[in-house]
Amino acid sequence: MTKEENILEQQFGKENPFRVPEGYFDSFADMLMSQLPEQKLQVVGMRRSRFLWMSRVAMVAAACLVSAFFTVVFWLNDSDRQHPHAVATSSVSYSNDVDEMADYTMMDNQDFYAYVSADF
Amino acid sequence: MAFNEQDIIRQLENPETRRQAFSILVRQYSEQLYWKIRRIVLTHEDANDVLQEVFLKAWNNLESFQYKSKISTWLYRIAINEALDFLRRQRKVSEVSADDAVSVANNLLADEFFDGDEVQARLQEAISMLPEVQRTVFTLRYYDEMKYSEISKLLDTSEGALKASYHLAVKKIIDFFHGHD
Numbered sequence: 001m002t003k004e005e006n007i008l009e010q011q012f013g014k015e016n017p018f019r020v021p022e023g024y025f026d027s028f029a030d031m032l033m034s035q036l037p038e039q040k041l042q043v044v045g046m047r048r049s050r051f052l053w054m055s056r057v058a059m060v061a062a063a064c065l066v067s068a069f070f071t072v073v074f075w076l077n078d079s080d081r082q083h084p085h086a087v088a089t090s091s092v093s094y095s096n097d098v099d100e101m102a103d104y105t106m107m108d109n110q111d112f113y114a115y116v117s118a119d120f
Numbered sequence: 121m122a123f124n125e126q127d128i129i130r131q132l133e134n135p136e137t138r139r140q141a142f143s144i145l146v147r148q149y150s151e152q153l154y155w156k157i158r159r160i161v162l163t164h165e166d167a168n169d170v171l172q173e174v175f176l177k178a179w180n181n182l183e184s185f186q187y188k189s190k191i192s193t194w195l196y197r198i199a200i201n202e203a204l205d206f207l208r209r210q211r212k213v214s215e216v217s218a219d220d221a222v223s224v225a226n227n228l229l230a231d232e233f234f235d236g237d238e239v240q241a242r243l244q245e246a247i248s249m250l251p252e253v254q255r256t257v258f259t260l261r262y263y264d265e266m267k268y269s270e271i272s273k274l275l276d277t278s279e280g281a282l283k284a285s286y287h288l289a290v291k292k293i294i295d296f297f298h299g300h301d
Contacts, residue, residue: 004290011297012243014263017228017236018158024168025154029146032175039138039179 123148129187138182146175149192153199159259160203162224162244164233170206174199189273196274204252224248246296250289257282258289 001009123144131141153174158167177198178185185194225241228234234241247255256275260266261282268279275282 002287002290004287004294007294008262008290012239016155016263017234017240017244018164019233019235020154020164021233025151028150028171029143032146032172033139033143035172036139036142036176036179039182
């Protein structure tokens with residue numbers, strides 16, 4: 001403690017010169033709670049917000065994968081015109097892969113396709 | 121029942137138990153917060169108003185509290201900010217001149233919820249003349265005997281800056297009494 005701090009403490013002390021009305025703290029909580037509005041917004045806990053964030057990341061990742069698949073499919077379509085059987089097989093395979101991705105992201109297929117088709 | 125912060129946090133996250141948990145929070149912290157506020161705003165009426173604002177703000181912003189710090193730190197921070205905002209609003213209403221600062225002591229002596237003598241009233245007057253942050257640092261350190269590390273979390277200021285601020289505040293208060301003797 002510095003010299004000045006010593007002087008201050010010796011001269012004035014640290015007693016609390018303020019006081020409150022009798023029973024103030026006993027009744028404060030009830031008074032405040034009676035004024036508290038109903039909460040409109042939901043508190044999003046850490047775990048739930050993390051789940052929502054991961055869901056969004058999964059959606060974006062899935063969208064990237066789908067676009068990659070589209071690119072590959074179109075490329076195959078373009079380069080394999082003489083092999084219709086191979087194209088048909090890859091189309092079926094593509095459809096299965098997209099369904100698998102939709103399941104993985106736990107989204108409804110229709111919502112997922114709508115989301116993807118908005119960009120492509 | 122012992123206050124368990126983790127239990128309270130779990131209950132706050134659940135909409136069905138949130139109100140009850142918040143009530144426990146209010147009972148746990150209202151007195152501590154009140155005194156921090158009172159030493160800044162000085163009168164009981166103002167401290168009561170600010171304290172209510174603090175809890176209303178906390179209730180309306182529960183979602184912004186991400187449980188990274190202690191609930192007490194979060195509440196103290198709201199309390200300090202609300203008390204300082206109150207002072208700023210008060211200053212806008214009436215410019216504080218040297219003459220007005222003298223009336224702080226007179227107002228306190230006339231206040232039924234002030235039990236100090238004239239020396240104590242003048243001390244509060246001297247503290248009220250400090251810049252807001254210095255005033256806050258001084259009251260937290262001198263009266264609440266908070267560690268600089270704790271004040272640093274509250275005010276988001278380095279411990280070095282807080283120590284400098286506190287020593288400056290002490291010097292100004294002593295100079296105030298030398299000047300008025």
